[in-house]
Amino acid sequence: MTRTEPLVRIENATKVYESRGWRNARPAPVVNGVSLDIARREIVGLVGESGSGKSTLGRMVLRLETLTGGRLWFDGQEITNASRNEMRPLRKAMQVVFQDPYAALSPRMRVGDFVAEPLCVHSGRNRSEREERVAELFSTVGLDPALMRRFPHEFSGGQRQRICIARAIASDPSFIVADEPITALDVSIQAQIVNLFKELQQRMGLTYLFIAHDLSMVRYLCDRVAVMLRGRIVEIGPAASVFGNPLHPYTQALLSAAPVPDPDVERRRTRLIYDPERYPAGEALEERAPGHFLLV
Amino acid sequence: MAEPLFRIRNLKIRIQNGGETGYPVNDISYDLCENETLGIVGESGSGKSMHVLAMLGLLPRGLAVESGEIVFAGRDLLKMNAQELRNVRGKEIGIVFQDPMTSLNPVLTVGRQISEVLVRHKRLDWRSARARARELLELVGIPDAERRMRAFPFQFSGGMRQRVMIATALACEPRLLIADEATTALDVTIQAQVIDLIRSLKERFGMSVLWITHDIGVVAGFAETVQVMYAGQIMERGPVRSVFYNPASAYTWSLLKSLPRPDQVAGEPLYQIPGQPPNPFRLAKGDPFAERNPFATPRCFEERPALRPVGDVQGHEVAAWYDLKTRIRETGGAE
Amino acid sequence: MRVSSKFGSIAGIIGVSLIVLLIAVALFGPLLGLASPTANNLMARLAPPSFNTTKGLHLFGTDQLGRDVLSRTIHGARVTLTIGATAVLLGGAIGIVIGLVAGYYGRWVDAVLMRIVDVQLSIPLSLLALLVVGTIGPSLQNLIFVLALTSWVQYARVVRGQVLVVREREYIQSAHAIGLGDVRIIFQHILPNVLSAALVIATIELARVIILEAALSFLGLGVQPPSPSWGRMLAEGRSYMSSAPWIAIFPGAAIFITALSVNLTGDWLRDLLDPKVT
Numbered sequence: 069m070t071r072t073e074p075l076v077r078i079e080n081a082t083k084v085y086e087s088r089g090w091r092n093a094r095p096a097p098v099v100n101g102v103s104l105d106i107a108r109r110e111i112v113g114l115v116g117e118s119g120s121g122k123s124t125l126g127r128m129v130l131r132l133e134t135l136t137g138g139r140l141w142f143d144g145q146e147i148t149n150a151s152r153n154e155m156r157p158l159r160k161a162m163q164v165v166f167q168d169p170y171a172a173l174s175p176r177m178r179v180g181d182f183v184a185e186p187l188c189v190h191s192g193r194n195r196s197e198r199e200e201r202v203a204e205l206f207s208t209v210g211l212d213p214a215l216m217r218r219f220p221h222e223f224s225g226g227q228r229q230r231i232c233i234a235r236a237i238a239s240d241p242s243f244i245v246a247d248e249p250i251t252a253l254d255v256s257i258q259a260q261i262v263n264l265f266k267e268l269q270q271r272m273g274l275t276y277l278f279i280a281h282d283l284s285m286v287r288y289l290c291d292r293v294a295v296m297l298r299g300r301i302v303e304i305g306p307a308a309s310v311f312g313n314p315l316h317p318y319t320q321a322l323l324s325a326a327p328v329p330d331p332d333v334e335r336r337r338t339r340l341i342y343d344p345e346r347y348p349a350g351e352a353l354e355e356r357a358p359g360h361f362l363l364v
Numbered sequence: 365m366a367e368p369l370f371r372i373r374n375l376k377i378r379i380q381n382g383g384e385t386g387y388p389v390n391d392i393s394y395d396l397c398e399n400e401t402l403g404i405v406g407e408s409g410s411g412k413s414m415h416v417l418a419m420l421g422l423l424p425r426g427l428a429v430e431s432g433e434i435v436f437a438g439r440d441l442l443k444m445n446a447q448e449l450r451n452v453r454g455k456e457i458g459i460v461f462q463d464p465m466t467s468l469n470p471v472l473t474v475g476r477q478i479s480e481v482l483v484r485h486k487r488l489d490w491r492s493a494r495a496r497a498r499e500l501l502e503l504v505g506i507p508d509a510e511r512r513m514r515a516f517p518f519q520f521s522g523g524m525r526q527r528v529m530i531a532t533a534l535a536c537e538p539r540l541l542i543a544d545e546a547t548t549a550l551d552v553t554i555q556a557q558v559i560d561l562i563r564s565l566k567e568r569f570g571m572s573v574l575w576i577t578h579d580i581g582v583v584a585g586f587a588e589t590v591q592v593m594y595a596g597q598i599m600e601r602g603p604v605r606s607v608f609y610n611p612a613s614a615y616t617w618s619l620l621k622s623l624p625r626p627d628q629v630a631g632e633p634l635y636q637i638p639g640q641p642p643n644p645f646r647l648a649k650g651d652p653f654a655e656r657n658p659f660a661t662p663r664c665f666e667e668r669p670a671l672r673p674v675g676d677v678q679g680h681e682v683a684a685w686y687d688l689k690t691r692i693r694e695t696g697g698a699e
Numbered sequence: 700m701r702v703s704s705k706f707g708s709i710a711g712i713i714g715v716s717l718i719v720l721l722i723a724v725a726l727f728g729p730l731l732g733l734a735s736p737t738a739n740n741l742m743a744r745l746a747p748p749s750f751n752t753t754k755g756l757h758l759f760g761t762d763q764l765g766r767d768v769l770s771r772t773i774h775g776a777r778v779t780l781t782i783g784a785t786a787v788l789l790g791g792a793i794g795i796v797i798g799l800v801a802g803y804y805g806r807w808v809d810a811v812l813m814r815i816v817d818v819q820l821s822i823p824l825s826l827l828a829l830l831v832v833g834t835i836g837p838s839l840q841n842l843i844f845v846l847a848l849t850s851w852v853q854y855a856r857v858v859r860g861q862v863l864v865v866r867e868r869e870y871i872q873s874a875h876a877i878g879l880g881d882v883r884i885i886f887q888h889i890l891p892n893v894l895s896a897a898l899v900i901a902t903i904e905l906a907r908v909i910i911l912e913a914a915l916s917f918l919g920l921g922v923q924p925p926s927p928s929w930g931r932m933l934a935e936g937r938s939y940m941s942s943a944p945w946i947a948i949f950p951g952a953a954i955f956i957t958a959l960s961v962n963l964t965g966d967w968l969r970d971l972l973d974p975k976v977t
Contacts, residue, residue: 117551117552117553117554118522118551127872130876132872132875132876155878156878157878159876159877159878160878162876163876163877164872164873164876166869166872166873167869168869171868171869171870172868172869172870172873173870174870174888174891174892175892176891176892177887177888177891182870185874185877185879186877189877189878189879190877190878224640224641225408225641226640226641227640232873235873235877239877254407254408254578254641255407255578255579255580255619255622256407256618256619256622256637256641256656257637257640257641258622259622259623259634259635259636259637260636260637260638262624262634263633263634263636266631266633267633281551281552283552284623284624284625284626285624287624287626288624288628288634311626321553322552322553324556325552325553325555325556325557326552326581327552327555327556327579327581327582327584327585328581328584328585329580329581329584329608329620329623330584330608331584331585331604331605331608331609332605333584334581334584334585334586335585339556339557339560341553341557342553
């Protein structure tokens, strides 16, 4: 295993949900032939409209969804068809942070127990060692360890998201999928959480797949950005390159629509409309600039 | 400035919960002029949506107006009975909420729901109401309007449903359109289209728009006046360029500063506002933002500031004891 | 809000006190030295409630065989509460587990279990009870078994429905993401969040089970005479409603008070278990 090998490798991944009922119409794939490598310590942003398949892709990478087609590797090991038992040791290394910190915490569980849970599964620590570790995790994410005996409803959204992050890093993972982790937070809290993600990444050498629709945050936080549209990656490349020189008409439309907190800029800009009818669906990714690929 | 279309004076809304009393709207006063587009920016708990619900007589249980008045076109809405309010709502004030799925009746066709507003408020017969409803759907950019009239809400995408809501809100050519987080649930590209649509409809109908959002970027483009709210109070209001380029409230300044700029150096952390959002049950006695404000002065913790004019910009007001520019210079910026 | 929360706790206190009282009566009532609940006294048939002691003290009157209604009601509390509580616990345990399994695993497991539920729901419960008791014979154990059998379906349906909602919550996904096993996810994360719904069902079921027990006892398939149960007494007193209403009224009132106190306690417990309210 070499250091240059990607931590996560997805090849031609496809997800089709079986249609329900008697109608035999084969539904369109939610994720359609996506290939993506994520290097160690890299932050890859995944943007796209709702229903573009970005969250499904995130869950597939964690094998919380099965793959209908394609292959998946984590840390050099193929896990495309790994069973739950085979996945269990790997779960220590891959974690997830969800969008809604109100739905992500088990309402009847003390937050300290919630954070400690991965430790119960993945390590042989006893109760007091676990508690010590939870206190340490609370401090790491900027929460007072004295709060660990409380229930979730006593916390604000930003604090809850910190609790979720503490749980995600408890087992010392190498990879975290963050699925819209700041979307549901108050504006005055978002920067706190983004800074925390960044700080943890630097301190622990983490790798992120950061799913978001706030383009300015993605641009700030991510090394590379992938734009998804209808289950496919239509453009992927270094953040500076994709944002500075968007190639796909959909990316261009997306950037022209993102609100900018500057009245003069807002009033001068022209919006581009992406009309899917006018563009061919595309066949394969083609490199247009160093590391910057476009679906053509 | 034109005659105000409505005027809110000293509005205070009380919430009771298990023996605790809180004030989600804590003594606010402002005017909205005919033809004005006012963007109200605030996070959860700022009172931005709550005061509008009070205005429409739609406050949820447990909340009540404690004092104040809301005068719309010469009449105090808080003194109206339910029937009178219903007549104002939908006819003179059109409303678009965040979630169009819960605002539309799932078992009635879209055409029927728009027509109903026209039959009820404009006393049209069903046939002409239907014709007008179709025009409205075309106006808000729904393709194939004739066929879509017979469709049910679930057959529309989120953006299209929001267009239907706008068509319903505009049916009676209201004098005021209230959009409460109307584009928050939509994708960025759809959000831009809805904003552009409302902007052009405003020109066409000559109505006032009250645009409520948590996203300060959204109002930059099309509001004429911006009002920033926090903890049930108005922190700052004024012409959009003045507020964005010369914020006088530390809260506005912090919000703008905490957004990543396109030229932000990677690795340099974002400016983060310390602390947690305010709790309406434990309001500070002074400036509500003081405890999160690196520029706060001792007086900020003691006494609540009233709105005062900022410089010589017409209409730009701030509720603050400090002069932000001076404080930034004195403290050497915030870090 | 303050009023309602205060009212909630007052109702809870009333409910709990009543239940404690009922249990105390069931446990210690027979020690009061009242007339035997099964002793006939044909001289004192259908005596109305009174403090008059000429025919023996009968505060609640006597029934058609001259048995003391007070004593029978007190002894009936024992029989009825034991049967009711055991049946509800047993039915609840079975129903909750089936609901959890059906809701969590879904697919064919769910389909099979829910079809069984449908079948059972399409058979009238009392007919099912009659059939089973008729086949295996009347006894206390069989009666409890039958009552539990008619009861688990309600829990299973409600719990399954709740599980379907909870299962999609992000904390369940996150439990999968850290590699928790099914048993732990079901009992640590899902069960606590569906328990309050099950508790509400339990309070409704307890009242229903007591009434069904009465019906079965009336038909001779439940508690065997002369052992008193409220249901039996109610059924027996029916034919004397116009001439000697006290025979039915006292056990009827006992059933009512029990059901009410259980319901009040149930509401209070639900609030208590909800971490948001305390």
